[in-house]
Amino acid sequence: MNRLRRRRLLGLSMAAMLAACAAPPPSATVQVFTLPAQLPPGTPYRHERLPSQAARPDQAMLEGVADAVLARAGLRRDEANPRLAIQVTVSQDAVAYGPAWGFPSVGVGIGGSSWGGGSVGIGLNFPIGGTAVYPSQRVDVLLRDVANGQVVFQSQASSNSGANAAILLEVALRDFQNVPPGMRLVPLAGPVGY
Template identity: 60%
Template sequence: MTPRCVPRLLGLSMAALLAACASAPPQATVQVFANQPGQMAGTTYRHDRLPSQAGLPGQDQLERAADDLLAQAGLRRVDTGAQLAVQLGYRQDYYGSAPASPSVGVGLGASSWGGGGIGIGLGFPIGGSVHEFQRMDVQVRDVASGKVVFQSQASSSAGASPVALLDAALQGFPNPPPGTRVVPLVPPPPR
């Protein structure tokens, strides 16, 4: 290798490293089910919690983030006499995959000079891998009728924060496109 090749190789290595780091932003898959699309400006809401959510750490922060997002859609939070009830559910699961089975490999080699060889290789898998999966569920119910008027689910395996998933689930509320779509995850602003 000539000395002139070294800077060129270093430049190519840096370009490859930068390309690997510039991967696509994390995304969430969002499913929306809306029974009552339309204008909701001025409508009042409250937060409803399941008994299992009463002492969950982070539930208050999640509801405050929802307050900001719902206020952008023109809704107003009141704790008594609200027209809508909003329920937020966040779930994070971990699942693992088992390592592969041990393997044995045999190789034969020969050369034109009359030499040859045999090789045996053993492979032992170490560990497995752990994957993370997050899901945010948002339900908006009409308090008077008890009917769910809006439901959205955002899921990701990108290590997303609950607030980023909530933002994805409520993107376009109260009239988001129905069905399933992929939404880029935006990190939550510092509070």
């Protein structure tokens, strides 16, 4: 391999590495709809499950993640005498990102050999395909007052980065009791996978 060719390959490799490093980190969109009244330390809560969640194998794990976050915020789990009820739901949707249709392209190639031969080639590309579809996962959190059923806190986190439900739940509850209402983009830390 001659020197000029090695430099070109090295330059292309460096450009590819820089492009990969420039990609933004995975993130989740978090939307908080209501602010909780400041709950006193030790406020008891219980988990509520929908009938569709009874057979979910990961429901207990998700409730454990919620327990850890709520404990850091000063709440405690008490199934027998709760003041609040928390409901965690997970859904996955297919999200379409623009059509995969495009304009045709033409490529021309010229080749030669050390034996004196040569060739020219022309290629035509018609991108046909439909729509690129990526899964999007969402976690919804509702915190209700057990006495009157009123929602005191609602948050949802969604991402199409491949983040698992536990990570999205932690992001949906991040800074609980001190999180402002509205929508924000939150970078995801840790392993992002199903």
